[in-house]
Amino acid sequence: MKANYLDELNEQQRVAAEHINGPLMIVAGAGSGKTKVLTTRIAHLLRNGVDAFNILSLTFTNKAAREMKERVEKILGGTEARNLYIGTFHSVFARLLRAEAHRLGYPNDFTIYDSDDAKSVLKTIINEQNLDDKHYKPALVYNRISAAKNSLIGPEEYQHDYAIQQEDMRANRPLNGKLYDMYAKRCFKNGAMDFDDLLFKMYVLLKSFPEVLHKYQHKFKYIMIDEYQDTNPAQYEIIKLLGAAHENICVVGDDAQSIYSFRGATIQNILQFEKDYEDAKVVKLEQNYRSTKSILNVANEVIANNKGQIEKNLWTDNADGEKIKLVRTMTDNEEGKFVADTIAEQKLRNHYANRDFAILYRTNAQSRAFEENLRRKAIPYRIFGGLSFYQRKEIKDFIAYLRIVTNPQEEESLKRIINYPVRGIGKTTIDKVSVIANEQNITFWNVLERANEFGFKSGTLEAIENFVIMIRSFQAMLGKHNAYDIALQVGKSTNIVKELFNDKTTEGLARYENIQELLNSIKEFTETPTEDGELVESEKSLGTYLQQITLLTDADKGNDEDSDVVKLMTIHAAKGLEFPVVFSVGLEENLFPSGLSINSREELEEERRLFYVVITRAKSRLFLTYANSRYRFGQLVNNESSRFLEEMPEKYIDRSYAGGGNVNRSPINNGGGLFGGNGNNMFDRMQKKSPTAPQQPAGPRPAARPVPNAAPSNHVPSPNFTPDDPAIMEPGMEVEHQKFGFGTIQTLEGPMNNRIATVNFPKGGGEKKIMLNYARLMIVKK
DNA sequence: TCATCCGCTGTTTTT
DNA sequence: CAGCGGATGA
Numbered sequence: 001m002k003a004n005y006l007d008e009l010n011e012q013q014r015v016a017a018e019h020i021n022g023p024l025m026i027v028a029g030a031g032s033g034k035t036k037v038l039t040t041r042i043a044h045l046l047r048n049g050v051d052a053f054n055i056l057s058l059t060f061t062n063k064a065a066r067e068m069k070e071r072v073e074k075i076l077g078g079t080e081a082r083n084l085y086i087g088t089f090h091s092v093f094a095r096l097l098r099a100e101a102h103r104l105g106y107p108n109d110f111t112i113y114d115s116d117d118a119k120s121v122l123k124t125i126i127n128e129q130n131l132d133d134k135h136y137k138p139a140l141v142y143n144r145i146s147a148a149k150n151s152l153i154g155p156e157e158y159q160h161d162y163a164i165q166q167e168d169m170r171a172n173r174p175l176n177g178k179l180y181d182m183y184a185k186r187c188f189k190n191g192a193m194d195f196d197d198l199l200f201k202m203y204v205l206l207k208s209f210p211e212v213l214h215k216y217q218h219k220f221k222y223i224m225i226d227e228y229q230d231t232n233p234a235q236y237e238i239i240k241l242l243g244a245a246h247e248n249i250c251v252v253g254d255d256a257q258s259i260y261s262f263r264g265a266t267i268q269n270i271l272q273f274e275k276d277y278e279d280a281k282v283v284k285l286e287q288n289y290r291s292t293k294s295i296l297n298v299a300n301e302v303i304a305n306n307k308g309q310i311e312k313n314l315w316t317d318n319a320d321g322e323k324i325k326l327v328r329t330m331t332d333n334e335e336g337k338f339v340a341d342t343i344a345e346q347k348l349r350n351h352y353a354n355r356d357f358a359i360l361y362r363t364n365a366q367s368r369a370f371e372e373n374l375r376r377k378a379i380p381y382r383i384f385g386g387l388s389f390y391q392r393k394e395i396k397d398f399i400a401y402l403r404i405v406t407n408p409q410e411e412e413s414l415k416r417i418i419n420y421p422v423r424g425i426g427k428t429t430i431d432k433v434s435v436i437a438n439e440q441n442i443t444f445w446n447v448l449e450r451a452n453e454f455g456f457k458s459g460t461l462e463a464i465e466n467f468v469i470m471i472r473s474f475q476a477m478l479g480k481h482n483a484y485d486i487a488l489q490v491g492k493s494t495n496i497v498k499e500l501f502n503d504k505t506t507e508g509l510a511r512y513e514n515i516q517e518l519l520n521s522i523k524e525f526t527e528t529p530t531e532d533g534e535l536v537e538s539e540k541s542l543g544t545y546l547q548q549i550t551l552l553t554d555a556d557k558g559n560d561e562d563s564d565v566v567k568l569m570t571i572h573a574a575k576g577l578e579f580p581v582v583f584s585v586g587l588e589e590n591l592f593p594s595g596l597s598i599n600s601r602e603e604l605e606e607e608r609r610l611f612y613v614v615i616t617r618a619k620s621r622l623f624l625t626y627a628n629s630r631y632r633f634g635q636l637v638n639n640e641s642s643r644f645l646e647e648m649p650e651k652y653i654d655r656s657y658a659g660g661g662n663v664n665r666s667p668i669n670n671g672g673g674l675f676g677g678n679g680n681n682m683f684d685r686m687q688k689k690s691p692t693a694p695q696q697p698a699g700p701r702p703a704a705r706p707v708p709n710a711a712p713s714n715h716v717p718s719p720n721f722t723p724d725d726p727a728i729m730e731p732g733m734e735v736e737h738q739k740f741g742f743g744t745i746q747t748l749e750g751p752m753n754n755r756i757a758t759v760n761f762p763k764g765g766g767e768k769k770i771m772l773n774y775a776r777l778m779i780v781k782k
Numbered sequence: 783t784c785a786t787c788c789g790c791t792g793t794t795t796t797t
Numbered sequence: 798c799a800g801c802g803g804a805t806g807a
Contacts, residue, residue: 089797263795362795363795364795428783570795572794594795597794632793633791634798
C-alpha cells in the first residue's frame with residue numbers, strides 16, 4: 001500500500017476518508033472527487049486493521065463498480081483488493097441469493113429475468129386471463145409491479161392497499177393486483193426472479209431468516225453506498241437491516257444529481273440520513289476539480305431553480321474556460337451534422353482525440369442523426385446503451401438453451417426454443433402443453449418429459465421426445481464440463497451455428513458473428529480466474545455465467561474504454577463520467593424536459609437535475625444544441641427551445657457559434673457554411689420556408705415575439721447574406737435585413753445579450769425596432 | 783405449421 | 798420510421 005495515500009486529498013476529502021466507525025454521509029458535488037475519497041477510505045480502513053472481507057461497497061452501475069475495484073487495486077495492490085465485496089446492488093444481491101435462494105423455495109440456480117422476459121411472462125398471463133393486452137399492456141402492468149416491489153409491497157398487500165386500488169380503478173385497470181399475484185406465482189414456478197426481485201427477495205430473506213441476517217451483518221461490518229440519492233425504499237431497508245448491527249454505514253451522494261425517481265428512487269433517503277442516524281457525521285465535498293468556472297457557474301445557477309436542496313457551494317480553482325456554446329439548427333439531421341463537423345474541427349484546432357468527445361442525449365432514439373453524420377465523416381464512435389447485446393434475438397435464443405440446461409422449470413425460455421430451430425412443434429402444440437401444465441399443476445418441462453401420457457400425435461410426440469433427449473444430453477454435461485464446452489455443444493447439436501453460418505444475407509452474417517461473440521465471451525468467462533470463491537463454490541459454472549450476463553448492460557460489454565472513439569449515450573448513462581468536450585443535444589421542450597415530465601413540479605425538477613448532470617459532465621468545453629424541428633413518429637414536428645436554456649446566466653453563454661443564438665456563422669470559415677456547405681445559411685432557408693412559422697427564429701423563447709408585423713416588402717436577400725455579430729454593430733452602419741432590405745442603424749439600446757436596434761429601412765417600411773437576438777442583420781457598410 | 787405481408791402503434795430515462 | 802403482432806395464404 002502506498003504510504004502517502006492520504007496526502008493527495010484536500011481537507012474535507014481527508015476528513016471523510018479518515019472516518020472509520022459510525023455513520024457517515026458524504027455530500028459530494030459533481031466532480032468533487034468522491035470516488036477518490038471512497039477508494040482512499042477503503043485503503044484507510046484496511047490500514048487500520050479492518051479485514052477486506054468485512055467491507056461491502058455498493059454502486060449502481062457495473063462500470064462504477066469496476067472503476068472502484070481498479071482504483072482500490074492501484075492503492076492496495078491486487079491481492080488484498082480481491083477480497084472486497086464491490087458490486088452493484090443487483091449483482092451483489094444476486095450473488096448472495098445464489099447462496100441462499102433455496103431458503104425461499106427457489107433453486108439456487110434461479111434464472112434472472114430481464115424486463116423483456118418479465119413482460120413476456122406478463123403477456124402470457126394476461127392472455128391466459130382472456131384480458132385484452134391492448135388495454136392491460138404488459139409494459140404498464142410491469143411498471144406497476146416494479147414500483148410495488150421497489151417499495152416492498154407484495155401481491156397481497158398490493159391488493160389490499162386502498163390507495164393503490166384506487167389508482168388502478170381510476171386507470172381502469174382494476175385487475176393489476178391480481179395480475180401481480182399471478183405473475184409472482186408464475187415467476188416462482190419458473191424458478192425465476194426479475195430485477196426487482198433481486199432487491200425484494202433479498203429483503204424478504206433478511207427479514208424472514210434472522211440467522212441469515214446475522215450472518216451478513218457480521219460479514220459486512222463496513223458498508224459503503226455510492227449514489228445514495230438514487231436508492232429506492234427496498235435498497236434503503238436492506239441497507240438499514242444489514243448495517244443495523246454496526247452502523248458503519250457510509251453513504252455518498254449528491255441530491256442535485258438524483259435522476260432515477262422513475263425507478264423508485266427517492267431523494268428522501270439522502271435528505272433524511274441525518275435523521276435516521278442521529279450521530280451521523282456529515283462531510284461536504286465542495287471543490288470541483290473537473291470543470292471550468294464557466295461550466296460550473298452555469299450548472300450552479302441552473303440547479304438553483306430547484307427547491308429543497310442540501311445547501312452547498314460548489315466551486316472550482318480551475319480556469320474560466322470558454323463560454324458555453326449554444327447552437328440552434330433547423331432539423332435534427334443538421335444538428336447531427338453540426339456536431340460531427342464540430343468534432344472534426346475541434347480535433348484539428350485543439351488537438352483532441354475522438355475519445356475526448358461525448359454526445360449526450362435525453363432519449364436513445366436521438367442517436368441516429370449523430371451516427372449517420374459521424375459515419376459520413378469517418379469519425380469512429382460507439383453507442384452505449386440502447387439495445388443491449390444480450391437483448392438481441394439470436395443471443396436471447398441461444399441463452400434460452402443455456403437457461404433451460406441449468407433450470408428446466410423455466411417456461412419462458414422453453415417456449416422460446418422449443419421450435420427454434422424449426423422442429424415441427426408449433427403454436428398449437430405449445431398451447432396444448434401450457435394448458436396441460438396449468439391443469440395438472442406441473443411445469444411445462446414436466447409435460448414435455450411425460451409427453452407420451454397426453455395423447456400427442458405421433459409426429460409431434462416424436463419431435464418432443466427428441467427435444468427432451470437433446471436437452472437432457474446437455475444437462476448431463478453439467479458439473480463435468482465448463483460453460484464454454486456446454487455452449488459449444490448446444491451450438492452444434494441444435495444446428496444453430498451451422499444454420500446461421502449458411503445464411504449469407506447481411507443480417508444472417510451479423511447474427512452469426514454475434515453468436516461467435518457470445519461464445520467468445522463465455523470462453524473468456526471460463527478462462528478468467530475467479531475473484532473470490534468465498535460465498536459461492538463454483539464461480540465458473542454455467543449458472544453463474546447466466547446470472548451475471550443478465551445484469552450486464554451494453555455499456556459494460558468489453559473493456560475497450562480506452563479505444564479512441566466518440567461516445568454516444570443518454571445523460572442517464574453518462575452519470576459519473578466526465579469528458580473534455582460534451583455535446584448536450586436536443587435541448588427542446590417536450591424532449592428535454594420530456595413532455596411527460598412537465599406537468600408536475602417534482603418531475604420537472606428531476607429533468608432539471610438531469611440538465612445539471614449533463615452540464616457537469618464537461619471538463620473544458622460544452623456545446624448545447626437544439627433543433628427547430630425534428631422527426632418524431634416519422635413526422636416532422638416543430639419544437640420550442642428548452643426552458644432550461646433560459647435559466648442559464650447570459651454572461652457565460654456564447655450564442656455566436658455557428659448560427660446559434662445570434663449569428664449564423666462559423667468562427668472558422670466565416671461563412672456559415674458549417675452545415676451542408678451549400679452557402680445557403682440556415683436563417684435564410686428558414687425565413688423562406690415559413691416566414692410566420694410558429695417556432696421562434698432563434699434563441700430561447702423570448703418574452704415578446706420580435707417578428708415585425710406583416711407587410712413584408714418583397715426584398716430578396718443577397719445571395720451572400722451572412723448575419724454579423726450584433727456586438728460589432730454601431731449606429732450609422734448600413735445593414736441588410738432579410739425581409740426589410742437595406743437600411744441604416746439609427747440607435748442601439750439594451751444589454752449586449754439582448755440588443756435592440758432601431759433601423760431605418762427606406763424600402764422596407766421605414767423605422768423598425770429589431771431585436772438582434774432574433775432577427776439577423778448583415779453589415780453592408782461601416 | 784410456416785412464411786410473408788400489411789397495418790398499427792408507440793418514445794423517456796435503467797439495473 | 799421502425800418493429801411487432803396479427804392475419805392470410807400455401
